[in-house]
Amino acid sequence: MSENRRFLLVRRPRGYPVEEDFSLIASDIPSPPKGGFVVRNHFASLDPAQRGWMDDEESYLPPIALDDPVRATTIGMVHASDHPSFPVGQWVMGLNALEDFSVVVPGGFTMPIDAAAVASPSHYLSALGAVGLTAYFGLVEAARPKAGETLLVSGAAGAVGSAVGQIGKILGCRVIGIAGGAEKCRRLLDDYGFDAAIDYKGKDHAALVEAIAQAAPEGADIVFENVGGHVLEAEVFNLARHARIILCGLISEYNAASREGLRNLWQILARCATIHGFLISDYVDRFPEGATQMAQWLADGRLRVDEDIQYGLENAYSAFMRLFTGENTGKLILRIV
Amino acid sequence: MSENRRFLLVRRPRGYPVEEDFSLIASDIPSPPKGGFVVRNHFASLDPAQRGWMDDEESYLPPIALDDPVRATTIGMVHASDHPSFPVGQWVMGLNALEDFSVVVPGGFTMPIDAAAVASPSHYLSALGAVGLTAYFGLVEAARPKAGETLLVSGAAGAVGSAVGQIGKILGCRVIGIAGGAEKCRRLLDDYGFDAAIDYKGKDHAALVEAIAQAAPEGADIVFENVGGHVLEAEVFNLARHARIILCGLISEYNAASREGLRNLWQILARCATIHGFLISDYVDRFPEGATQMAQWLADGRLRVDEDIQYGLENAYSAFMRLFTGENTGKLILRIV
Secondary structure, three states: OOEEEEEEOOOOOOOOHHHHEEEEEEEEEOOOOOEEEEEEEEEEEOOOHHHHHHEEEEOOOOOOOOOOEEEEEEEEEEEEOOOOOOOOOOOEEEEEEOOOOOEEEEOEEEOOOOOOOOOOOHHHHOOOOHHHHHHHHHHHHHHHHOOEEEEEEOOOOOOHHHHHHHHHHOOOOEEEEEEEEHHHHHHHHHHHOOOOOEEEEOOOHHHHHHHHHHHOOOOEEEEEEOHHHHHHHHHHHEEEEEEEEOOOOOOOOOOOOOOOEEEOOOHHHHHHEEEEEOOOHHHHHHHHHHHHHHHHHHOOOOOOOOEEEEHHHHHHHHHHHHHHOOOOOOOEEEEOO | OOOOOEEOOOOOOOOOOOOHHHEEEEEOOOOOOOEEEEEEEEEEEEEEEHHHHHOOOOOOOOOOOOOOOEEEEEEEEEEOOOOOOOOOOOOEEEEEEEOEEEEEEEOOOEOOOOOOHOOOOOHOOOOOOOHHHHHHHHHHHOOOOOOOOEEEEEEEHHHHHHHHHHHHOOOOOOOOOOEOOOOHEEEHHHHHOOEEEEEOOOOOOHHHHHHHHHOOOEEEEEEEEEOOOOHHHHOOOOOOEEEEEEEEOOOOHHHOOOOOOOOOOOOOOHOOOOEEEHHHHHHHHHHHHHHHHHHHHOOOOOOOOOOOEEHHHHHHHHHHHHHHOOOOOOEEEEOOO
């Protein structure tokens, strides 16, 4: 490797990204800045949130600048260093980009990881990373489930959703998953141990409302929301009193040119329900606690976190689009080397 | 009075109620049931929630049955009784109806009130009633304001909104009100002591977003929502991180044939904000505590609660419609006798 391939955002997507919105270029391998270091990226996390960062819209992180590489959480190894705590060869995780080499400036958000503690360093992007910790803190802390409660999870076959459902089962909830297609619903029941699965595909609004009502006749005490749009609206017609909706993602809305709104807010009022906007960044100082618990459940065989590993920076676009076509089966990760 | 006039719902309104949806009939004065009593109604509360009860839609109370009188909280005096704790002449408050006389069955939700403790028994429908207690518990308990926080109130010149703003000031918040029209905005500043007032009338979406941003450059920490629709949407673009939205009413949506939804839920996520559906019924067992505090603030001259008293069951329809035309200036009350 004598060059640094970088997957740049060259145009802001309208709706679904197209290949022309990006460009893969080659540049020189960077040198470490004073007090910083250079990371050789091995794995990159591909997440719906990246689609949001491509828009020119204020959010919890600034938009990705045009002609910058697409921001991503990566796992890599220190390649060159001017930082005594990050020697060459150290495995690290940090918010970098889809590129072979990333420059980490002093104070940048990067932390060392213990690659020997897991079967693959990629697990720090799935069960022990943002995905697993979003599921853990979103459910355990934001929703505070009690045994016997009914938990409804949308995007249930996805990386976050499948972990949420399994944690719900560990904590004694009755867990219902909503996913697209018969195969995903089969996986909810067979692979992740959900109590019930609802296929939203081919169902109009009334049919989806009715399917949820049949699966949760007393209403949902907790809704863990990854989808938004008409799926959320159907769920909101099936809330138990004092239901908590954890708003974790709205993947159905990220590419929509004109967003439909949530038209049944009245139900939130009538059920004394709560909608919590949840970002994992509120829990950064508790990551070690969450990762320890997740690692324990993994080791005990009580939790299964699947990874969908795609290969090569040259395939970054098609790999990323798997998030929106519903093709991915587990946490989507791009293996760079 | 030798008859019982009753204001019946005879047809479910579509959109705004019309006079033909109701009928005023006269029937015999009822006798008390075994263990119950009959109330002579003096004052009835007219509230937006009544419009919701007229729809054939599941809510926190069942719909008003067709040909039943319109459900209302009333203040009255026991007229005939078979209940030892409710002797004839006792002032009571309860969930009754727009009619001269209401029958209260054993166990019905009616409680004695101390009419001598207030300037007018009607105050139990305003400052010490659901309006005042909704403002009190909705702000103090559901939002838990801290001194120095920015509180944004919609429907701010209304009965609940004006009380919320004044309580916010007592608790040390910076209070911004949104209301319709220059006169209402003047009252917010002059009569209720708000720090800023925004007239939503004549402003399109972008102008309203911008007006809120100018009044609350750091964003709103608390939104007390009485309106919904495009007002709520504009507020949601102006949230501080961890903002709490108290969803108390959605008056702009109650008569809408097709509801527009809340299209910027993404902002709830990005700001880690929370939407709380608030109903006063969650706080029934704490009413005495709230009423005591409100009575104290009234007595101290720190709180002003206006009443808009309309006269006569024969004017029930036109009185009720004042809620939706924006004509009412204070808690709307129908005086029956």
